[in-house]
Amino acid sequence: MFLRKPNARRSFNVFKQATTVAFALCSLLMVSSAQGALWTITYPRPIDDSDARAQYPIAVLKLALDKTGVNYELRPSDRILLTGKAMRQLRENREVNVVWSMTDSQREKELTPIRIPIAKGLIGLRVFVINENKKPKFTDVLSLADMRKLTPIQGEEWPDTKILQANGFNVFTVPEFREAYDMIKQGKGDFFPRSVMEVTAELDAEGRGRSNLHLEPTMALYYPTAMYYFVSSSNKTLANLIETGLNRAIDDGSFDELFNSTYSSILASLNVKDRKIFTLENPLLPLETPLTNSSLWYRPNQVKNQ
Structure with a gap:
């Protein structure tokens, strides 16, 4: 009696098919899981x-x-x-x-x-929280060069700080945003740039109308981010x-x-469409x-x- 040698190609195909079926079953189980x-x-x-x-x-x-x-x-x-x-x-x-x-x-x-x-991208569209006593400073702002003469307040680890600095601003930094509001109330710095998606709720929480906080009504900064x-x-x-x-x-x-x-x-409510917007590079x-x-x-x- 002669023993038939195993067909290598047939064995490989059988193994390949079994492996494919096993992989498909595992995939289905993983998806289901x-x-x-x-x-x-x-x-x-x-x-x-x-x-x-x-x-x-x-x-x-x-x-x-x-x-x-x-x-x-x-x-x-x-x-x-x-x-x-x-x-x-x-x-x-x-x-x-x-x-x-x-x-x-x-x-x-x-x-x-x-x-x-x-x-x-609303995070890069910024309006200005200021101290009411600083209002006169903003009446003379006609250009970005004028804006650079003012001191913004920002957080120490915020990307916004580096963006403002790269655009020529002398930034006053604080550890976190509530300290920035305290600084504005105390008359330190000139403005706190806040995103249009944040500022309304923040001013409400800070007691707008019961403090010297004021939202500057005519201007904004924008940087793509x-x-x-x-x-x-x-x-x-x-x-x-x-x-x-x-x-x-x-x-x-x-x-x-x-x-x-x-x-x-x-x-x-922030009248964004009528504000003068100064665009910064990022x-x-x-x-x-x-x-x-x-x-x-x-x-x-x-x-x-x-």
Whole structure:
């Protein structure tokens, strides 16, 4: 009796088919597991639970996660984390696994950005909180050169500080934003540039009408920048999940609906279309910023940059 030699090609094909089937089954199980597993997503706890600055980013994040269909729990960190500390904790995979913040080249090197500006660039459109006693200083401001003679107040670790400095401003820095409001109340510095998406709620919280705080009514600064969600460089899966959800919300119009319902009345109340806007350069802006995708940015036709 003769033994037939095994056919090497046939054996390889059988092995290949078995491997393909096994891989497909594993993939299906992983997808099913991801859909069924609970994703616990922790963001930095704001200074207080009523902090309006956190409400929109949290709402957008919920919208994006809902669009993916995953089972998730979104919760704040156990302790209050200001942006600088939150970024450091995120780099080290501690306490939080997602942070929203204004981008710059350094942050994009150290973390993974989801390059969809969640507030359509409003973070770079700044109006001025001033002390009522400083009003006369602004009547003579006709140009960016005039603006540079005034002293803005900003946070020590904020990208905004470097942007203002790069554009010729002598910036007075403080550890965190509430100290900036204290400085303005005390008459130190000349103005506190605040994003149009933040300033209304902040002034209400600071007791506008019961203090010497005043919102300068005629001018603004603008620099191109974006507020992104950031995750750890080792957490690509979460980055892909959030990006997928954001893109689905953009495609079906729910992203724009949330943006407009949140900010249309605020922009109107701040009279943005009639302000004189001084445009600054942003040397910190990464080349990958999607500036050419007009659907991602708020750029009212009425605004004329100076």
